[in-house]
Amino acid sequence: MKTFHIALIPGDGIGPEVVAQGVKVFKAIEKMDDSVSFTFEEFPWGCEYYLQHGKMMDEDGMEQLKQFDAIYLGAVGYPGVPDHISLRELLIKIRRGFDQYVNLRPVTLLHRKLTPLKNKTEKDIDMLVIRENSEGEYAGAGEWLFKGKPEEVVLQTGVFSRKGTERIIRYAYEEARRTNRTLTSISKGNALNYSMVFWDQVFEEVGREFPDVNTYSYLVDAASLYFVEQPERFEVVVTSNLFGDIVTDIGAAITGGMGLATGANINPEKTYPSMFEPVHGSAPDIAGKGIANPLAAIWSVSQMLDFFGLEEWGKRVFCTIKEIINHEEHLTPDLGGKASTEEVGDYFVNLLMQTKELD
Amino acid sequence: MKTFHIALIPGDGIGPEVVAQGVKVFKAIEKMDDSVSFTFEEFPWGCEYYLQHGKMMDEDGMEQLKQFDAIYLGAVGYPGVPDHISLRELLIKIRRGFDQYVNLRPVTLLHRKLTPLKNKTEKDIDMLVIRENSEGEYAGAGEWLFKGKPEEVVLQTGVFSRKGTERIIRYAYEEARRTNRTLTSISKGNALNYSMVFWDQVFEEVGREFPDVNTYSYLVDAASLYFVEQPERFEVVVTSNLFGDIVTDIGAAITGGMGLATGANINPEKTYPSMFEPVHGSAPDIAGKGIANPLAAIWSVSQMLDFFGLEEWGKRVFCTIKEIINHEEHLTPDLGGKASTEEVGDYFVNLLMQTKELD
Numbered sequence: 003m004k005t006f007h008i009a010l011i012p013g014d015g016i017g018p019e020v021v022a023q024g025v026k027v028f029k030a031i032e033k034m035d036d037s038v039s040f041t042f043e044e045f046p047w048g049c050e051y052y053l054q055h056g057k058m059m060d061e062d063g064m065e066q067l068k069q070f071d072a073i074y075l076g077a078v079g080y081p082g083v084p085d086h087i088s089l090r091e092l093l094i095k096i097r098r099g100f101d102q103y104v105n106l107r108p109v110t111l112l113h114r115k116l117t118p119l120k121n122k123t124e125k126d127i128d129m130l131v132i133r134e135n136s137e138g139e140y141a142g143a144g145e146w147l148f149k150g151k152p153e154e155v156v157l158q159t160g161v162f163s164r165k166g167t168e169r170i171i172r173y174a175y176e177e178a179r180r181t182n183r184t185l186t187s188i189s190k191g192n193a194l195n196y197s198m199v200f201w202d203q204v205f206e207e208v209g210r211e212f213p214d215v216n217t218y219s220y221l222v223d224a225a226s227l228y229f230v231e232q233p234e235r236f237e238v239v240v241t242s243n244l245f246g247d248i249v250t251d252i253g254a255a256i257t258g259g260m261g262l263a264t265g266a267n268i269n270p271e272k273t274y275p276s277m278f279e280p281v282h283g284s285a286p287d288i289a290g291k292g293i294a295n296p297l298a299a300i301w302s303v304s305q306m307l308d309f310f311g312l313e314e315w316g317k318r319v320f321c322t323i324k325e326i327i328n329h330e331e332h333l334t335p336d337l338g339g340k341a342s343t344e345e346v347g348d349y350f351v352n353l354l355m356q357t358k359e360l361d
Numbered sequence: 362m363k364t365f366h367i368a369l370i371p372g373d374g375i376g377p378e379v380v381a382q383g384v385k386v387f388k389a390i391e392k393m394d395d396s397v398s399f400t401f402e403e404f405p406w407g408c409e410y411y412l413q414h415g416k417m418m419d420e421d422g423m424e425q426l427k428q429f430d431a432i433y434l435g436a437v438g439y440p441g442v443p444d445h446i447s448l449r450e451l452l453i454k455i456r457r458g459f460d461q462y463v464n465l466r467p468v469t470l471l472h473r474k475l476t477p478l479k480n481k482t483e484k485d486i487d488m489l490v491i492r493e494n495s496e497g498e499y500a501g502a503g504e505w506l507f508k509g510k511p512e513e514v515v516l517q518t519g520v521f522s523r524k525g526t527e528r529i530i531r532y533a534y535e536e537a538r539r540t541n542r543t544l545t546s547i548s549k550g551n552a553l554n555y556s557m558v559f560w561d562q563v564f565e566e567v568g569r570e571f572p573d574v575n576t577y578s579y580l581v582d583a584a585s586l587y588f589v590e591q592p593e594r595f596e597v598v599v600t601s602n603l604f605g606d607i608v609t610d611i612g613a614a615i616t617g618g619m620g621l622a623t624g625a626n627i628n629p630e631k632t633y634p635s636m637f638e639p640v641h642g643s644a645p646d647i648a649g650k651g652i653a654n655p656l657a658a659i660w661s662v663s664q665m666l667d668f669f670g671l672e673e674w675g676k677r678v679f680c681t682i683k684e685i686i687n688h689e690e691h692l693t694p695d696l697g698g699k700a701s702t703e704e705v706g707d708y709f710v711n712l713l714m715q716t717k718e719l720d
């Protein structure tokens with residue numbers, strides 16, 4: 003019997019509501035499969051915690067998390083706590099502190115009714131965006147000089163290390179090779195004359211080790227346009243932290259919205275736990291109303307199962323997500339249904355019990 | 362008789378083909394209106410020039426351009442010359458050297474058939490993006506350390522000055538007030554913990570002078586999503602250099618592609634000439650084939666006429682662009698037609714002669 007230890011950080015806003023549905027999925031799998039079990043320990047960290055304790059997580063929070071196989075995060079951020087505190091001291095702290103340098107974001111259209119694009123179907127939108135997740139534009143380096151004076155100037159420095167750039171690009175090449183897909187790099191060498199020229203150079207260099215992988219390289223502005231005009235151009239995509247943030251939200255837009263967007267923050271070496279999260283954020287406007295869509299959080303479960311080596315289960319959860327999309331009356335309002343978050347979770351589990359692999 | 366002196370830099374790729382059509386429009390206006398005239402001087406600068414002379418423009422190029430009322434640029438960039446040279450030493454050099462700190466990019470759907478979005482019409486997509494155009498992420502500041510060593514690290518620094526940030530934001534507030542529209546700022550304070558926190562602060566500060574303007578503030582990732590999901594949220598938009606680059610390409614995508622995207626690089630004080638350009642780039646793949654869409658370049662003419670204070674003509678050119686979209690047989694292939702670049706230009710001029718203001 004394999005046991006996986008999962009740290010739950012439900013966090014803020016709709017986080018707790020959607021994570022609860024994901025946990026139901028794990029429990030259902032335990033029931034169906036004697037060979038696996040999951041333990042959960044919940045951490046009350048987030049903005050409420052901050053307002054009470056003056057910090058987003060415990061002093062020794064990273065130490066506490068270290069022992070787990072994975073972290074399942076709901077959402078972080080809430081009115082009253084500045085984002086640059088709430089996120090940098092929890093979400094981004096974990097991503098960087100645990101060297102989760104690979105952010106895997108599928109951009110997959112589950113059903114053609116979900117895309118706002120004319121004439122695009124499931125076969126046109128099916129890519130994996132691999133986002134650098136540990137440095138780059140998010141390094142947090144900068145200066146704020148002459149505050150309040152006319153000569154005030156603020157500097158924000160992106161940090162692109164050889165190690166950091168090479169490892170994410172190599173990871174992407176390996177993924178493209180493994181799955182026999184093309185690889186597209188997104189950068190901006192014509193304007194960011196240091197970092198992105200370097201990025202392009204590393205993309206080319208590492209590419210020499212992968213002559214079998216077909217590659218493309220787009221400027222971020224052109225890529226953003228193509229995500230909308232011709233998403234079929236993309237299969238595996240590799241890009242920097244900031245550009246990955248932006249293009250994956252365009253990816254969410256073309257596949258039916260943030261309610262279906264998931265992200266895995268991976269430390270491939272497994273030196274530290276990896277973290278899995280829906281990327282919709284805390285959505286304070288709908289928090290507590292029981293209408294948050296839990297499918298992104300459930301998709302995170304699928305990614306976590308893959309990561310645990312339980313690919314059959316990962317695939318089955320994914321196929322059930324694809325299936326439930328056809329049952330409109332059992333979806334939340336953002337997907338045209340009338341079900342509550344809880345009801346979607348319960349119905350999902352029922353469906354999962356019945357679903358064979360669909361592919 | 363008012364005379365306006367225009368410097369032509371047709372540049373690379375399809376640049377010369379489309380600029381030639383724009384020039385036809387000016388000549389037609391001269392014929393119809395005795396009170397204005399335009400002079401043109403052409404500069405052969407660009408990538409071909411670079412390959413022959415080792416530089417993108419003459420040593421004293423900026424000096425030569427200074428005397429003109431406006432610069433009409435086609436496109437810059439061609440295979441064989443690295444983008445970070447061709448663009449930084451011509452396009453970006455002029456933007457910055459002439460302190461053209463306002464980049465005005467209309468994102469306006471001319472006809473519902475042009476958008477790839479389901480259920481969106483002309484009334485849903487009609488905004489003006491005001492992009493900071495002189496500093497920020499494009500400042501060109503950085504370091505490339507330990508080249509070729511394992512500890513190699515590349516730094517790219519965005520530079521946000523009080524002066525630069527305030528003036529673009531104030532310009533945007535004034536435009537929103539003048540046209541009685543909402544103003545949306547796009548930033549990323551939750552990750553870019555210096556520059557974008559500063560940006561947000563200035564947006565708020567300057568806003569106190571404009572209590573009559575309704576404002577919104579979005580993260581760049583959310584804004585990118587909304588451009589696709591709900592473009593009707595946006596009226597006047599203000600954002601940084603890089604974010605403006607990205608979101609205006611999404612803007613192009615939702616309004617029918619780069620063949621209809623124009624940008625005015627404005628020095629509001631008129632200390633230096635302003636520059637007008639279609640933003641599609643040199644499109645080497647279709648250069649010389651006579652199929653490039655000249656309508657973006659013609660839209661630049663409309664922007665230039667507005668800038669000259671000839672708003673009636675600016676509007677009439679714009680209305681003719683709206684009108685020609687209905688004449689599919691007279692459009693280039695990218696818009697579903699079969700006409701050549703030249704034919705579109707000639708037909709446009711005919712139509713302009715007949716068109717009254719449509720609005």
Ligand SMILES: CC(C)[C@H](C(=O)O)[C@@H](O)C(=O)O
Nearest residue numbers: 089093247281283551552582
């Ligand atoms: C919340 C925010 C800091 C985060 C990011 O920018 O990475 C989010 O947008 C994401 O995509 O995971």
Ligand SMILES: CC(C)[C@H](C(=O)O)[C@@H](O)C(=O)O
Nearest residue numbers: 192193223448452606640642
């Ligand atoms: C060509 C390039 C340097 C330029 C930019 O990034 O500003 C272009 O994309 C634009 O939008 O005008």
